[in-house]
């Protein structure tokens with residue numbers, strides 16, 4: 001049980017905490033935290049266990065494992081009350097048949113607390129907003145074991161909307177508003193093969209141009225895997241603008257796998273992804289306004305991808321409702337203005353291949369940095385990101401630090417790349 005509990009989705013981490021507190025209730029979390037504080041143990045918080053950098057585990061300290069706390073309930077007014085370790089599959093399986101949606105990520109096994117506390121984008125973010133935009137309240141246990149409700153502390157809610165991962169205390173309950181679920185998901189998948197970095201770069205330019213005016217009900221991803229490019233396009237409507245974008249992708253790509261429209265619950269399942277843990281290094285490859293931001297380095301980036309076994313470069317569309325004014329001021333998530341988010345990934349089966357993969361991801365991060373790509377998604381952390389405070393939290397950092405000072409003045413929650421109290 002101990003070994004199971006200390007395992008993460010990323011097999012790269014083999015950390016051994018002194019104690020894992022497998023909590024079933026908020027009271028259990030209170031007791032565990034009081035003990036850890038008394039004993040001076042380092043504390044980490046684990047919900048879905050998908051942290052890219054293993055931030056939910058530690059060596060020699062205490063891990064608060066919340067995996068048994070996963071109850072979910074829709075209220076009469078369609079507000080959703082969730083315990084911290086609800087996973088995204090459970091979320092969609094519960095809400096969609098009831099005609100409700102909380103927009104979030106696509107991967108089935110990602111934890112709802114981790115994704116919310118750092119932002120949370122996915123197929124529906126351009127139509128409705130980020131997961132954190134729908135958060136209306138949290139209950140949290142601080143290092144002294146006291147329960148705090150954000151209804152009494154609005155600054156805590158502001159901070160947990162994009163700046164809350166492992167920073168202030170253990171979130172034991174999350175409350176959300178929901179929207180009426182769209183009925184249908186239209187899905188398209190285009191492919192192009194045997195691409196040189198130069199050709200892939202040309203296709204990237206076309207993709208950015210088309211996505212710049214994508215309707216808000218649509219989402220697209222540009223996924224370069226070695227020398228093969230996949231463009232995925234999903235939408236909840238099939239209007240003229242969509243038809244125009246589809247015509248262009250038809251022309252520039254080699255193959256079009258047009259899938260039939262699915263009822264929303266079935267369509268979402270298609271993006272659930274792999275559920276079994278694997279060895280990988282995933283990094284934020286930064287936010288962009290458009291192709292011009294990375295034009296000078298796409299060939300270098302794509303050359304590295306095509307020469308590294310198991311490497312992928314993906315760019316996702318943001319924008320749309322994410323830029324709604326009502327969200328902007330109320331929310332620690334710092335990077336609303338950008339229309340695109342990049343990520344790079346390398347997976348391997350044999351641990352001896354780790355070194356080459358890690359070196360490639362580091363090179364990619366350096367290339368981006370040299371090309372002035374310096375703002376990154378906190379839910380895609382990379383320990384190689386220089387000045388992570390500015391990169392993840394931008395203008396929100398100083399305000400987040402005040403929240404830290406108020407809720408965890410002694411830095412008991414000392415997450416790597418976290419918000420730090422100044423003494």
Ligand SMILES: Cc1cc2nc3c(=O)[nH]c(=O)nc-3n(C[C@H](O)[C@H](O)[C@H](O)COP(=O)(O)OP(=O)(O)OC[C@H]3O[C@@H](n4cnc5c(N)ncnc54)[C@H](O)[C@@H]3O)c2cc1C
Nearest residue numbers: 047048049050051056105106107111114120121165166171
């Ligand atoms: C395969 C995969 C697919 C992904 N897909 C998407 C996607 O589509 N969209 C997207 O936006 N992101 C995506 N992500 C990134 C994901 O949002 C983050 O990895 C997220 O932080 C994971 O949350 P978790 O609860 O599963 O992880 P954990 O490892 O349990 O936690 C992650 C961080 O949050 C903190 N934390 C967790 N629970 C709590 C809590 N209750 N209170 C306080 N702090 C807490 C932890 O301490 C840690 O720092 C994906 C990640 C992976 C590995």
